[in-house]
Amino acid sequence: MSDCTPLEGYKFQLGAYKCTCKMSYEYPWKDGREWYLGSFIEKEYTKKMAGIFNIYDGLKCRVSRAPAMLPSLFR
Structure with missing residues (x-):
């Protein structure tokens, strides 16, 4: 449901990516972003x-x- 891409300026570092929702899906929270930050995803996974x-x-x-x-229908 999402596509992840590396963040510019960060080489191969943990959490240095962002995941955006694919077409017909949407980011669920109203926090000024349109994507998940990789470091946040990894932090929550570690807690889990x-x-x-x-x-x-x-x-x-x-x-x-x-x-x-x-x-x-009205063209």
């Missing part, structure tokens, strides 16, 4: 593996609520 409270399983793009594009 340690058995600590985390939101890793909630880091998913949701199905977009935008109405489907309908062909125009």
Whole structure:
């Protein structure tokens, strides 16, 4: 449901990427971003593996609520 790409200026470092939602999915939170930061994803995954409270399983793009594009009948 997402595509991840490396952040410019960071070579091969952990968490130096961002994941954007694929078409017909959307970023679920209204925090001024449109993507997940790789370091945040990795931090939450580490917490999950340690058995600590985390939101890793909630880091998913949701199905977009935008109405489907309908062909125009009045052209």
